Amino acid sequence: MSQKIEYFLVDIDGCVTDPFSSPDWALISQLRALSDRSHSEIHVPKLSICTGRPAPYTEAVGQWLNVQVPVLFESGAGMLDLSNQQVTWNPQLAVNSLAISAEVKAYIQRLKLDFPELQPESSKQIDAGFVCADHAKMKQLAVIFSQYIKQHFPMFEVHTTDISISAIWPCANKGSGLEWFCEEMKVNPKSVAFIGDTSGDIPALERAGISFAPQNANFQNKQVADYVTQSASTAGVAEAWQQLIAHNQSLV
Incomplete structure (x- = not known):
């Protein structure tokens, strides 16, 4: 693929963290360091989140990782701007x-x-x-x-x-959420990467320019994704991010 990846959207449960488990803070610190680099190094894709979790938890994880762009919660139904705490609902949702x-x-x-x-x-x-x-x-x-x-x-x-x-709602799943994010950030979906481990992530895997499944992902996710990381969950996200950096550097 010859397209530079501008943004890396990540699922939370099964990717950034493991459900009902204390985060691996050493690995989380690696992700935070990569996010910090993305604000000054053009080869490092900027981080965002696309999760089924509600807004408060999504906001907290975004703060851990120094996310500076909008994040998607409730599987793409809502978008939270971390800079001003403004919530926007997916415009595809019906009034009822x-x-x-x-x-x-x-x-x-x-x-x-x-x-x-x-x-x-x-x-x-x-x-x-x-x-x-x-x-x-x-x-x-x-x-x-x-x-x-x-x-x-x-x-x-x-x-x-x-x-x-x-x-x-099918009109507000992670795939439509990814497209909505791209509209807001004024980028092509081919300029966005995504990693996800379960069925709800597949619509986003199918739309992203480069898609990843961590080693702990469902079989179907591994079949759909462009790449399967050697590592699971948090370490898999770090591995995918490093691969994206190498991809962007190869285009220079």
């Missing part, structure tokens, strides 16, 4: 999106009565989902929730990880 999402959230609350292990992601506004640290229960819940959404809310996409599940 919030009301319909509220109906799904009400079902999740009813589901919690039978499965107290699940925890609704209450700080999300557009996406509707929950987490569950019990992997066996999560597998059971994923089947129940997916079938219910398919029957009652067929307008949603459903994406799962080992510990979470979310109902997402």
